[in-house]
Amino acid sequence: xxxxxxxxxxxxxxxxxxxxxxxxxxxxxxxxxxxxxxxxxxxxxxxxxxxxxxxxxxxxxxxxxxxxxxxxxxxxxxxxxxxxxxxxxxxxxxxxxxxxxxxxxxxxxxxxxxxxxxxxxxxxxxxxxxx
Numbered sequence: 001x002x003x004x005x006x007x008x009x010x011x012x013x014x015x016x017x018x019x020x021x022x023x024x025x026x027x028x029x030x031x032x033x034x035x036x037x038x039x040x041x042x043x044x045x046x047x048x049x050x051x052x053x054x055x056x057x058x059x060x061x062x063x064x065x066x067x068x069x070x071x072x073x074x075x076x077x078x079x080x081x082x083x084x085x086x087x088x089x090x091x092x093x094x095x096x097x098x099x100x101x102x103x104x105x106x107x108x109x110x111x112x113x114x115x116x117x118x119x120x121x122x123x124x125x126x127x128x129x130x131x
Contacts, residue, residue, distance in 0.1 A: 053104060053126065053127065053130040054127065055123055055124070055127045058123045058126045058127055058130075059079060059119060059120075059123045061100070061103060062079075062100070062119045062122060062123060063077045063079070063119065065096055065099055065100070066086065066096065066119070069088075069092050069095070069096065070086055077119070079118060079119040079120045079123070080118055080119075080120050081118060081119075082117045082118050083113045083114075083117060083118060083119075084117070088113065093110075093113040093114075094110055096113065097109075097110055097112050097113065100112075100126070104126065104129075104130055106129070106130075112125075
């Protein structure tokens with residue numbers, strides 16, 4: 001019985017090793033087909049390191065953060081519903097503003113959620129501020 005278990009383990013090890021060997025051959029074959037280039041992709045296409053905050057990205061972030069605080073599904077958040085309808089207390093509003101500030105990378109006023117009463121209005125403000 002013990003010998004049979006050892007034999008099964010040995011056979012699985014051989015299977016594993018042959019799969020690894022085959023994968024190595026596949027990688028070599030694909031490497032042979034693609035010519036090596038000294039150029040880095042970033043050298044061929046310069047990309048901005050500054051993140052772009054589109055309205056959609058900001059709206060998605062706001063919905064995601066608010067749904068986490070409220071412990072509801074994101075699709076239960078209405079972007080036109082006033083923040084007051086969600087019974088946010090000041091500590092949650094400050095936390096949300098702080099998280100947005102870190103994400104966007106600029107300082108935001110602590111009373112932002114009271115100045116812009118819903119996600120739609122706040123998204124428009126932040127999109128304009130981040131351009």
